[in-house]
Amino acid sequence: MKKLYTSMWILIFLFFSFHFAVAQTNTNPWIIKADKIDPSDYYGITVANGMIGIVSSPQPLTVKAVVLNGAYDLYGRGMVSNIMEVFDFLNMTLDVDGERVTAANISNMRQSLNMKKAVFTSSFDFKDKATVTYSYMALRQLPYTALVNVTIHAKKDITVIPASVMQAPDMLRDVQNYYNEIDRPQALIRLLTSTAKSPTGKLLIAASNCFIFPEKHGEEPQVIHEMWDNNMHSMKFYKHLKAGENYSFSVAGSILSSANDPDPLNSAERLTIYAALQGKDQLLNAHYAAWDSLWKSDIQIEGDPDAQLAVHSAMYHLYSFVRAGTAYSISPMGLSGLGYNGHIFWDADLWMFPAILELHPALAKSMIEYRYERLQAAERNAFSHGFKGAMYPWESAETGDEETPVWALSGPFEHHITADVAIAAWNYFCVTQDTPWLKEKGYPILKETADFWASRVQRNGPGHYDIDNVVAADEWAENVDNNAFTNAAAITNLRDAVKAAAIVGAAPDPDWTVVADNIPILKFPDGVTKEFAAYHGEPIKQADVNLLAYPLNFITDTAQIRKDLLYYEPRIGNGPAMSYSVLSLLYERSGNSEKAYSLFHRSYQPNEVPPFNVLAETAGGTNPYFATGAGGMLQAVLNGFGGLEITDHGIEQLKPKLPKAWNQLTITGVGKEKKTYVVRK
Known part of the structure; x- marks a missing residue:
């Protein structure tokens, strides 16, 4: 009997030990960790x-860059409008017992991104004196405001001097620095x-931040303002900490x-005051709630934690980059x-837009609104x-005029x-x-672009309404016919313009159909579609x-799709990542889910840095984050393994087959009805 009890306890111990080990090694589907930081081989991740x-x-206590959407000016790069870096308004310094914290005197630096909450966190030890943890986020509920939270754990009795630093990048000019105290009861x-x-003086950029202290009003630390040089100033405070004591504070900035x-x-100062008087907890709760709402549209993969993490990363970045x-x-x-x-390129409309549209039509609406507002520029x-x-x-860029550098034939x-x-x-x-939207905004886009093509073709006889002298989607093919x-x-x-006209009650130009019916799609003698x-x-x-x-659904014959796949797949060079995502999708729809799974991995894994x-544009590249690749990868999941299809009547589901590595695929919050689609083995 004693041996039986002993055996039972051994089995119980092994059972829980095994599950504890699995829990320790399982990948959290929401957190990307970096436990070893090598500054010489480091590509930052973005919160937005x-x-x-x-x-x-x-x-430590530093961000690489801050980018502000919509802020374009003409400077340096290609003689065209460029988006700009703006004030580094979240950077900090920290002195401990009179010594400045730097990368050279810290240890155990760890960083992570919680994608569920859109919070970046970093921690490190300063000698044997303190552990510092700081996190920051671009607040989802406040479009122009960010928050930094800092906690200092004292291992010994120490005096710390944290400082918030406001610094202008070199490209900005005529910097003016201000410090203001607003004292209210x-x-x-x-x-x-x-x-x-x-750079040209076209735009004025403004940034403001303030400390949020945990102490009651009247008990806060005294703050000292310091001017460093023309493009930098700071404010700091002193704090004495006992061994074992934690001290936390925040910086809100707009x-x-x-x-x-x-x-x-x-506006920057008003929004900073607004954030400060809401307080840290209210700001965090609203930020988390906004991201919880976004994540109601989710992709859940059972059986493949690595793919799950990669898919969440792609979703997180696209959600972060649009509003x-x-x-x-x-x-x-x-x-x-x-x-x-x-x-803005075709990357937005063809590669990122479909995935965002299926998961969050309200986000996608901003992207198509961008195009509608620039319709007159296109005319x-x-x-x-x-x-x-x-x-x-x-x-x-900002105006909708052509912004391609002159040397690029595209x-x-x-x-x-x-x-x-x-x-x-x-x-x-x-x-x-949304028929009212189609009538007001969608149809004008479709009509004017259809008129463009009717005037663009060369009418060389039936079946030969040729479109000559273009750069192909394969951009190595320049000035081809x-x-x-x-x-x-x-x-x-x-x-599509003809269909839209019927819905809004407009009269389509009969020439649109004539032109569409006579534009040629060329083939080789063996039937392969010719590029x-x-x-x-x-x-x-x-x-x-x-x-x-796909995505045109112009060729629907399975045999033709396979023939074109077999011909062109081996001819693709080291180009951008999204080629392999569309090949993955097409193999999945052709019934070869394992080939699709292999190409799905190829669409992102070689590009991770x-x-x-984070994703670079090409395998071995060093230019993350490539949001276009994320959009393509998500289409491979949503429209390939998930079987979703955008039809004239809404989103429908085909009959996909999962790869062996996946037990189940669940897609939640799809379309305007926020439907859930499940694919099981």
Whole structure:
């Protein structure tokens, strides 16, 4: 009997030991950790709220960069408008017993991003004296405001001097620094404020921050303001801590430009005061609630924790880079820095928009609103090039005028962007079935872009309404004729315009159908779709012909889709990540879920860079965060393994098959009805 009890206890011990070990090794689906920080091999991760982007740094109490959506000016890079870095208004310094904390005198630095709450946290030890933990977030409920929370744990009796530092990047000029104390019976607020002009003086940028102390009014630490130089000033306080004592405080800050507000200086200070008087707890609770609402639209993968974490990271970044109620879209690098000058490309309309539309139509509406507000600029662009209707620019910024650097041929020739915008507008209507919106905004986009294509084709006889001299979706193919994707996208644009006209009660131009029916899609003698007229099998930068099967749904025959896949997949070079996501989706829809799963991994894993596995544009690249790749990867999950399909009547589900590694796929909060779709083995 004693042996039996002993055996039972051993089994119980082994059972719980095993499950404890599994719990210790399981990947948390919401937290990305970096326990080893190497500044020489570090690519920051971004917290953002659709307006402010804050990029992490390996240096203690520091952020790498702050980007403000909509703040463009002409400077240095390609002689076109560029998005700008703005004030580093969240940086801090910390002195402990008279010694400045630096990367050289700290240890055990750890960083993490909680994607569920959109909070970045870093911690480190300062010698044997203190452990410091700080976290920051771009508050989701307040578009121009961020919050930093700091906790200092004293291991010995110490004196600390924390300081909030306001610093202007070199590109800003005419910096003015201000310090203001607002003393009221219920609160004392010290404002550290700066303004500066953009490089040409076009914009005024203003930032302001203040401390939020835990002490009662009248018992707060005394704050000292210090001027360092023209582009930097700070405010600091002293605190004596006993061994074992914790002390926490916060910094709330706001930043705006005159592109966002006619009076950025006063607005930045007012918003900072507003945040301070709400207090840390209320700010955090509202921020968490806003993100909880976003995450009601989620993708849950059972059986593959690594894929789950990667999918959540892609969703987190797209959610972070866009905001409902604005007219801003997403650049290829989102709000993670100055990549691609912050311009808007087809990446937004074809690669990011569909996933956002299916999960959060209200977020997607901001992206299509961006295009609608710049429709007149597209009409001017068409007129300048001798065409009718609206010709959207390949690169767009604040005004909607062409912003492609002159040396890049994509500016005057990558015309498929016009159809990409129109298709996004039609898809927005399909998902929302918002007929008043279609009549007011969607149909004008579709009509004017259809008129563009009717004037753009060369009418060389039946079946030969050619579209010559374009840059293909495969951008290694410049100044080619009858590119497959361009032609099929134009046909789709024209046919969508006809359908939209019928819904809003307008009379479609009969020529739209004539043109659509006569634009050619070329083929090789063996039936493979030909990328362009003079194409003979050369390597390609990225998927082009394969896009006719998805997202255009122009080619629907399974045998044709497979034939094109087999031909073009081995010809794709080291181009951007999204090619493999669309190949994954097409193999899934063709019934080969394991091949699809392999390509799904290839769409992101080779592009991950340390320490947070943020996505670079290409395998081995060093330019994260590539939001376009995230959009493509999510379409592979939603529209491939999840089987979702945007149809003229809304979102429907095909009959997908899961890869062996996945036990179940659940997609929640889909479309305007916020439906749940489940795929089981």
